[in-house]
Amino acid sequence: MSTSFKLDPLALLRDAVNRLETAVNAYATGKMQSEQFSVLVARLMKLRLALKLLVGKALAGVYARLDIPSRTELAALAAAVQRIEDKVNALLPPPLPLAPRPARTRRAPEPAAADVPVLPAKVPAAPRRAPARKAAATPATPAKAASRNPRSRRAANGELRP
Amino acid sequence: MSTTGTVAAADTAAKAGKAGNANTAADTTLAQRLRQEVDQLVQRSLKGLDYLGSPAPAIGTTPRRLLHRRGTLALYHYNATASEVYRVPLLLVMATTNKCDIFDLAPGQSLIGYLLAQGYDVYVMDWNPPTQDERTLTIESYTLDFIPDCIRRVQQDAGVDAVTLVGYCMGGVLATIHAALHAGGPVKNLVCFTTPIDWKQMTLFQALSDQRHFDVDRMVDALGIVPADFIANAFSAQRPVSPVASQVRLWDNMWNDQYVKGYRMMDRWASEMLPLAGDYFRQTVKHLLWQNGLHEGTLRIGGRVVALQNITVPLLHVVAKHDHLVPPACAAPLVAKVGSADKEELMLPGGHVSLVAGPNAVKRMWPALDQWLGKRST
Numbered sequence: 001m002s003t004s005f006k007l008d009p010l011a012l013l014r015d016a017v018n019r020l021e022t023a024v025n026a027y028a029t030g031k032m033q034s035e036q037f038s039v040l041v042a043r044l045m046k047l048r049l050a051l052k053l054l055v056g057k058a059l060a061g062v063y064a065r066l067d068i069p070s071r072t073e074l075a076a077l078a079a080a081v082q083r084i085e086d087k088v089n090a091l092l093p094p095p096l097p098l099a100p101r102p103a104r105t106r107r108a109p110e111p112a113a114a115d116v117p118v119l120p121a122k123v124p125a126a127p128r129r130a131p132a133r134k135a136a137a138t139p140a141t142p143a144k145a146a147s148r149n150p151r152s153r154r155a156a157n158g159e160l161r162p
Numbered sequence: 163m164s165t166t167g168t169v170a171a172a173d174t175a176a177k178a179g180k181a182g183n184a185n186t187a188a189d190t191t192l193a194q195r196l197r198q199e200v201d202q203l204v205q206r207s208l209k210g211l212d213y214l215g216s217p218a219p220a221i222g223t224t225p226r227r228l229l230h231r232r233g234t235l236a237l238y239h240y241n242a243t244a245s246e247v248y249r250v251p252l253l254l255v256m257a258t259t260n261k262c263d264i265f266d267l268a269p270g271q272s273l274i275g276y277l278l279a280q281g282y283d284v285y286v287m288d289w290n291p292p293t294q295d296e297r298t299l300t301i302e303s304y305t306l307d308f309i310p311d312c313i314r315r316v317q318q319d320a321g322v323d324a325v326t327l328v329g330y331c332m333g334g335v336l337a338t339i340h341a342a343l344h345a346g347g348p349v350k351n352l353v354c355f356t357t358p359i360d361w362k363q364m365t366l367f368q369a370l371s372d373q374r375h376f377d378v379d380r381m382v383d384a385l386g387i388v389p390a391d392f393i394a395n396a397f398s399a400q401r402p403v404s405p406v407a408s409q410v411r412l413w414d415n416m417w418n419d420q421y422v423k424g425y426r427m428m429d430r431w432a433s434e435m436l437p438l439a440g441d442y443f444r445q446t447v448k449h450l451l452w453q454n455g456l457h458e459g460t461l462r463i464g465g466r467v468v469a470l471q472n473i474t475v476p477l478l479h480v481v482a483k484h485d486h487l488v489p490p491a492c493a494a495p496l497v498a499k500v501g502s503a504d505k506e507e508l509m510l511p512g513g514h515v516s517l518v519a520g521p522n523a524v525k526r527m528w529p530a531l532d533q534w535l536g537k538r539s540t
Contacts, residue, residue, distance in 0.1 A: 010199060014414065021407035028402045029366055038372035045376070049384050072294075079293040086232050094319065095227050102242050104249040104322065106281040108536030 205417035213416065218430040219423060222263035224275050229285070230315050234292040234299070234439070237285060237312045238262075239319060240274055244281040248539035250350050251283035251320045253312060255333035258304070258442070259393050261434050262288040264330075264519050267427045273518060273528060280532050282539065285316050287333070292439045297386040299439035301446070302464050305340040313348055324350035326539060330518060331356050331488065332446075335456065338473070338496065339463055345472040351538050353531070354479045354496060356488045356514055359470075360457040361450050363492035366400055371447055378447045382440035390435040397435075400486050424520070432515075457495055470499040477505040478534045480527055482517040506534065 031037065063070045069077075230237040254274075256262040265286065266272045277284050287308065292299060313325050327349050329337030334357030341352050358364060371378070382388065398405060408425075415421040438446075455461030461468040477500055481493045490509060497507040510517060510526050517527055 008195065017407060017410055021401075021403050024403040025401045029400065032399065032402075033365055033369040035372070035374075038369055038375045041370055042372070042375035042377070045381060049381065053384070075294060079295045082233065082293065083295070089231055094229055094315070097227065097239070097241070099241060102244060103246045104283070104320075106244070106246045106248045107540055108248075 202417040206413065209416050209419075209422070210413070213422065213426075218426050219268065221268065221427050221430055222261070222266045223268070224266045224272055224278070226286075229319060230312070231290075232308075232311075233296050234290050235308050235312070236288045236290055237315060238288060239316075240278055240284040240286070242283060243275075243278045247281050247283045248536070249322060250324045250326050250539040251285060251316055251322065252277065252326045252328055252535075252539075253316050254284065254286045255309065255327060255329040255337045256286065256288055257331040257333045258289055258336075258438060259332065259397075259436055260289075261431065261436070262286050263431050263434075264515065267431070267519055268423075271424075271427070271519065271521075271524065273523070276524070276528050277532075280536070282535070283320055285312070285319075287312050289436055291390070291437050292387055294386050297382075297440040300441045301336070301339065301449075303439075304336045304442070305343065306464050309336060309340045310344070317348060323348050326351040326353065326535065328353040329355070329357060331358070331514070335359075335450070338470070339456070339461070339468050341475065342468045342470055342472045343463060343466055345474060349475055351476045351478075351535065352473065353535065354477070355518055355527075356482050356485055356493060357479065357496060358450075358488045358492045359495045359499070360492050361454050362457070363489055364451070364487075367396065367451060370396055370399060371451055373452050376447075378444050382444045386440050388438045388440060388443045390437045393438060394433075394435045397487065428515070428519070457499075470496070471501040473500040474502050476538050477502045478531070479505075479507045480517065480531070481507060481509045482512045482514055483509055484512060485514045485517070487514040508534075 060070050060072075224240055226238045226240045228236060229239045254262065254265060256265070266274045269275060274284055274286070309327075313327075316325050317323055325348050327337040327341065329335070329352075334354035337352060338354060338357060338359075341347075341349050362368065370376070412422070412425055415425075449455045449461055453460060456468060456470070459467065459469060477497065479493065479496050481490050482488075483490060485493070494507065497505050508530055510530070512520075512522055512526070516522055
């Protein structure tokens, strides 16, 4: 049977996942901007810091009993080694390039007249203006009507065209 | 499958997934469609096992040499691939929350590889996790020490005085602050990607760090270094359901090698988030988020006011239309506020990460950047 299969349930399912993601993200981020959420995050932060301190103290005691260096001691040792490496690197000359350096003579290619510019429509650097008001139902002056209606016989300065 | 930091992966991979899932079978018979789905189901199962057992792809593989390293800072120079290069070298400043591998995901998806092929001399400021010794680093350290130091080293290595600064996200903020405080310096051009200026427009970050409830001093004093997972959770909160949705899409597209490869690269980069120096984080929250100092003109760095109108070099600001981290309204004021005569804002479709990396960046942002930068790099 050869029928056109336009309603693909799996494609619809995939689209539903995308839409659901967008919708739930928008809902969640909206809720997260409430003051209650800020209070909750701050409290969780304090709890986490307190737990980290307690666990750190407990582990330090365990490591001391087992005669094992703690994370802090290892980090301090790594930092000391890094300082020595940095000082050695500062004393050594900078590494030479692996290959001869090319000449600095390159010029930007001249754009041909027929070339389509690569840059998309760019936003000019002028300050942003306030959004334009919607056009009124009836124009205020004939000149404005003329500027909007290309078939009007009246030019932009109000004079009648021949 | 990593669920950490998958917001960025969800961002770009979702768009690739939507493209990959385009229903090209508008007129396909029902039998063909079912056969295709069964075939994909079998491939999903087989490739799913392969996915679980294989390592993540390597990223950041373009040949480079380490020019300088000092604690959290690493300055790299990428080997030129063109027979001649532009006179003015580029110094890319990566955001302090991530590694610079987003600029160099894979051959064919590498902004750095593209710039090298177009004849630019590319240097990158990358970051390593700061140690407890570096918890007192501040914005001054980055803008008045690291960036000028790297510019000086680039000048020395390249043998030229002028340098183009290119900053991405928070890297753009640091580059902008540096340019504002060093008017008349060696920076010849300034390029920013999705750089936040009006931090009041980052409404969810504002809510998460509500000044009335968030005790940043207590947190920084207790931790010293702000953990990477804290930063990652703050970013993930912008789109809380996306990590789950991206896993669903990943499973649905497991048969598609191209999709899976792109997902894994992006996921690997997104999961390698960096911790932040405590005082730098404290300053960012207080002076940028709470006081909106960069936009209001009240930010003081090194005792000097950061006035954006002091920037007079050519400026290009590329903004992402669907950026959920740095909305267009947050990025827009940069072009309006600088004093440059030659300045341009370029708004392109895409998200915060897909603007810079991914299939759409290859055809949109990269050529536009080359077109703007080429004639200003001679």
